[in-house]
Amino acid sequence: MIGRSLFMAVLVGSVLAAGAAVAQDPAHGPGEEAVDAYAVADANAGATPFTGTAMFEAFHGRAGIDRMVDSMLDGAKADPRTAGIFVATDMVRLRRTLKEQFCYVLGGDCGYTGRSMVDAHDDLGLQPADMGALIEHLQNAMDAENIPFRTQNRFLARLAPMRRDIVTR
Ligand code: HEM
Numbered sequence: 001m002i003g004r005s006l007f008m009a010v011l012v013g014s015v016l017a018a019g020a021a022v023a024q025d026p027a028h029g030p031g032e033e034a035v036d037a038y039a040v041a042d043a044n045a046g047a048t049p050f051t052g053t054a055m056f057e058a059f060h061g062r063a064g065i066d067r068m069v070d071s072m073l074d075g076a077k078a079d080p081r082t083a084g085i086f087v088a089t090d091m092v093r094l095r096r097t098l099k100e101q102f103c104y105v106l107g108g109d110c111g112y113t114g115r116s117m118v119d120a121h122d123d124l125g126l127q128p129a130d131m132g133a134l135i136e137h138l139q140n141a142m143d144a145e146n147i148p149f150r151t152q153n154r155f156l157a158r159l160a161p162m163r164r165d166i167v168t169r
Contacts, residue, residue, distance in 0.1 A: 029092065029093065029096050031092045032090055032092050032093040032096070033093065035093070035115070038115050038116075038119060040113050041112075042104060042111055042112050043116075044112055044114060044115055044117075044119075045100075045101045045104050045105060045112035045114075046101075046116065046117040046161075046162045046165060047105045047158050047159065047161070047162065048105075048158075049104055049105050049106070049107050050105070050106060050107040050154075050158070051107065052107060053107055054107070055106045055107050055151070055154065055155070056103070056106045056107045056108040058147065058148070058151045059102075059106050059145070059147060059151075059155075060145060061108065062099075062103060062108060062110075064145055065099055065103050065106065065108070066099050067141075067144075067145060068102070068138075068141045068144075068145050068147075069095060069098045069099045069102060069141075070095065071137075071141035071144055072098075072134070072137045072138045072140075072141040073086075073091065073094065073095060073098070073137075075136075075137035075140055075141065076133065076134055076137045077091075079133060079137065081129070081130075081133045082130060082134065085124065085126070085130065093114075097112070097113065097114030097115075098114075100112045100113060100114065101114060105158055105159075106155065116165070117162045117165035117166055118165045121165065121166045121168070122168065124168075125168060125169050126166055126168060127167065127169045128167055130167070131163060131166065131167050135156065138156075139152065139156075142155075
């Protein structure tokens with residue numbers, strides 16, 4: 001009897017532990033801090049992906065997107081207008097989730113595992129000028145990657161509707 005209750009306790013304990021791990025930390029890459037629970041879904045990316053692979057290829061695939069995101073974030077972190085916003089940010093997670101999001105939206109074969117744009121930004125109190133500065137760094141990053149102007153604008157137009165979920169002041 002004691003053996004059986006002990007077995008049940010261990011079983012219930014391990015099921016609870018496994019459940020808690022999944023719910024609390026649904027998509028946690030190596031070297032990242034835990035975040036509050038959320039439901040993982042591509043819809044969290046906040047935009048419908050381009051159809052076909054032309055856009056993904058125009059951005060030089062996964063490697064090009066990775067370079068572009070790193071360059072944009074390096075620019076935003078070094079910019080006195082926006083540096084303060086990223087001081088407390090887990091940049092390992094932000095780099096990973098942004099790369100996934102851009103790859104997904106550009107029609108690459110990627111899933112997005114990050115939070116929704118509302119969830120990710122609602123505590124930040126971002127202003128229109130913050131958005132303007134980040135877009136500048138994205139444009140510089142696309143220039144550095146030699147993305148044609150028209151292609152850059154197609155991508156920016158796909159991101160534009162996210163603004164209402166990101167800029168809250
Ligand atoms: C179209 C514009 C933008 C897109 C597509 C975007 C995308 C993202 C993504 C994918 C995440 C990570 C979600 C997650 O951790 O699960 C995120 C978080 C974050 N974003 Fe943005 N973002 C945009 C605009 C901005 C702007 C303008 C700023 C500030 C200048 C900003 C600052 C941040 C910060 C600080 C975080 C981390 C929040 C946290 O860890 O709690 N974002 N964003």
